[in-house]
Amino acid sequence: MMEMKKPTLITSWYEIRAEAVQARKQNLKVGLVPTMGALHEGHLSLVRTARDYCDVTIATIFVNPTQFGPHEDLNKYPRTLDDDLARLGALEVDFAYAPSKEELYPEGFSTFVEPPSVAKRFEGECRPGHFRGVTTIVLKLLNIIPAHIAFFGQKDYQQCRVIQSMAQDLNVPTLIQLCPTVRDPDGLALSSRNQYLSTAERTQALSISKSLDDAEGEVSRGQTDMRRIVDRMRNTLEAAGIEKIDYVDIADAQTLEPVAQLQNDAVALIAAHVGITRLIDNRILSHR
Amino acid sequence: MMEMKKPTLITSWYEIRAEAVQARKQNLKVGLVPTMGALHEGHLSLVRTARDYCDVTIATIFVNPTQFGPHEDLNKYPRTLDDDLARLGALEVDFAYAPSKEELYPEGFSTFVEPPSVAKRFEGECRPGHFRGVTTIVLKLLNIIPAHIAFFGQKDYQQCRVIQSMAQDLNVPTLIQLCPTVRDPDGLALSSRNQYLSTAERTQALSISKSLDDAEGEVSRGQTDMRRIVDRMRNTLEAAGIEKIDYVDIADAQTLEPVAQLQNDAVALIAAHVGITRLIDNRILSHR
Numbered sequence: 001m002m003e004m005k006k007p008t009l010i011t012s013w014y015e016i017r018a019e020a021v022q023a024r025k026q027n028l029k030v031g032l033v034p035t036m037g038a039l040h041e042g043h044l045s046l047v048r049t050a051r052d053y054c055d056v057t058i059a060t061i062f063v064n065p066t067q068f069g070p071h072e073d074l075n076k077y078p079r080t081l082d083d084d085l086a087r088l089g090a091l092e093v094d095f096a097y098a099p100s101k102e103e104l105y106p107e108g109f110s111t112f113v114e115p116p117s118v119a120k121r122f123e124g125e126c127r128p129g130h131f132r133g134v135t136t137i138v139l140k141l142l143n144i145i146p147a148h149i150a151f152f153g154q155k156d157y158q159q160c161r162v163i164q165s166m167a168q169d170l171n172v173p174t175l176i177q178l179c180p181t182v183r184d185p186d187g188l189a190l191s192s193r194n195q196y197l198s199t200a201e202r203t204q205a206l207s208i209s210k211s212l213d214d215a216e217g218e219v220s221r222g223q224t225d226m227r228r229i230v231d232r233m234r235n236t237l238e239a240a241g242i243e244k245i246d247y248v249d250i251a252d253a254q255t256l257e258p259v260a261q262l263q264n265d266a267v268a269l270i271a272a273h274v275g276i277t278r279l280i281d282n283r284i285l286s287h288r
Numbered sequence: 289m290m291e292m293k294k295p296t297l298i299t300s301w302y303e304i305r306a307e308a309v310q311a312r313k314q315n316l317k318v319g320l321v322p323t324m325g326a327l328h329e330g331h332l333s334l335v336r337t338a339r340d341y342c343d344v345t346i347a348t349i350f351v352n353p354t355q356f357g358p359h360e361d362l363n364k365y366p367r368t369l370d371d372d373l374a375r376l377g378a379l380e381v382d383f384a385y386a387p388s389k390e391e392l393y394p395e396g397f398s399t400f401v402e403p404p405s406v407a408k409r410f411e412g413e414c415r416p417g418h419f420r421g422v423t424t425i426v427l428k429l430l431n432i433i434p435a436h437i438a439f440f441g442q443k444d445y446q447q448c449r450v451i452q453s454m455a456q457d458l459n460v461p462t463l464i465q466l467c468p469t470v471r472d473p474d475g476l477a478l479s480s481r482n483q484y485l486s487t488a489e490r491t492q493a494l495s496i497s498k499s500l501d502d503a504e505g506e507v508s509r510g511q512t513d514m515r516r517i518v519d520r521m522r523n524t525l526e527a528a529g530i531e532k533i534d535y536v537d538i539a540d541a542q543t544l545e546p547v548a549q550l551q552n553d554a555v556a557l558i559a560a561h562v563g564i565t566r567l568i569d570n571r572i573l574s575h576r
Contacts, residue, residue: 017461109403110404110453114400116398139458143458169397170428171301171430171431
């Protein structure tokens with residue numbers, strides 16, 4: 001039987017920082033993959049990319065309470081630390097940093113990041129305070145672990161732009177690298193929340209990636225009127241029986257401001273509820 | 289005639305960062321002294337301390353617009369770059385980083401720090417947004433210049449505590465070192481704004497340090513009722529003819545929450561207007 005190597009599990013910010021600093025002193029390139037655990041192939045593809053680009057790979061596992069709203073799924077968010085460590089070990093990740101809540105938010109904690117303007121719309125409107133929590137925890141992790149590159153999945157496209165913009169504004173010296181969304185063969189973007197879906201809901205959920213495929217097809221056939229494309233996307237979702245759509249829209253890929261005509265790269269964005277599960281997905285619409 | 293060495297003047301964040309990173313790679317200790325220029329002996333004492341503790345000393349000169357309120361003295365704040373560089377040169381400072389406004393706040397800049405709870409009272413109440421600007425620029429400077437130690441003057445006591453608390457909450461890996469307030473022989477705490485004072489105003493202003501001396505004397509004689517001491521301080525200021533007192537109070541030295549009885553270390557804090565000049569000063573009241 002093959003012995004599975006596990007990553008070194010570290011729970012203190014002081015120790016993981018020392019490891020990262022030590023690696024940098026040896027001129028090793030340090031890659032960071034921040035996660036909330038419940039690892040799936042999407043996370044693992046980030047880890048593989050980190051391993052390709054870097055000498056030392058550190059994954060963090062922390063369900064960050066400050067990015068959940070009061071009525072969101074913080075308490076039932078899946079926690080699978082042993083499985084996560086086994087998966088990271090199979091990919092020969094060097095360190096897993098899995099701190100406690102008290103480690104990162106001790107009593108008296110009261111400093112937050114006020115997120116950049118790209119955080120305003122979409123998730124920012126649907127989930128007040130979400131990006132404040134995201135930017136705060138990511139900044140903390142980047143201060144604890146001075147990585148050369150941090151890897152984030154494009155599935156959370158607005159989150160990626162928010163973090164890039166925050167890093168630029170605050171002169172954070174880590175490169176924020178976006179990596180492609182990983183999908184199941186049927187097109188559904190991988191998400192830790194997919195496990196909440198029933199079989200029937202999963203069929204409904206496929207209309208999300210299908211409508212994004214459609215949008216991409218329309219653009220490639222020369223459609224430049226974004227309102228028409230958005231209408232089609234909405235129709236596709238509704239035809240599949242999705243009743244609660246938080247947003248379906250096309251925005252500038254950099255600023256996430258609305259676009260009526262395709263002039264620069266844009267992004268089609270969807271957030272919709274399937275049963276009690278909220279799903280998001282997106283697609284870059286390239287302007288040629 | 290002696291040739292005066294000047295520090296290397298750098299205006300790009302990219303270049304000063306490279307110098308600091310290079311120094312760290314050589315295992316040199318890097319010290320940072322952030323200033324708004326108009327350097328006086330208070331700043332220079334910070335620089336001397338930095339030189340004592342560190343191998344490479346970097347001073348920054350930047351009048352940070354985001355920490356000034358709309359009706360404050362941003363535009364008339366003294367700017368004396370050539371003099372400043374000569375003074376830093378006389379102390380053999382290695383680098384002076386003096387960026388433009390556009391360098392640190394380019395178009396589209398929109399991420400800020402939401403300061404910790406210790407920022408709420410006193411200056412936080414009198415100068416809304418002030419500490420948001422202070423914490424944002426200090427975090428930016430600490431990201432640009434990964435110093436081992438950053439040196440701040442105790443004259444801005446609340447600012448010191450705000451920055452320490454921010455650095456702790458956000459896991460900033462730089463030690464925030466407080467240094468003693470430097471005073472003129474008559475007791476007036478040095479400040480770039482003292483040059484606004486007329487001779488008569490300066491005499492009035494001395495009541496500020498005098499009332500802090502008094503408070504310290506009272507505590508050393510066993511007075512533990514802080515309200516009595518605050519009343520005496522206010523009387524001293526008013527007797528000197530100071531008409532506009534923003535605050536005179538005694539607070540917990542860590543949290544800056546009000547204290548009625550001296551139980552832990554406390555701090556006496558004053559902000560008052562002398563003519564059109566707003567002055568602040570403070571004194572630690574040690575609990576033995």
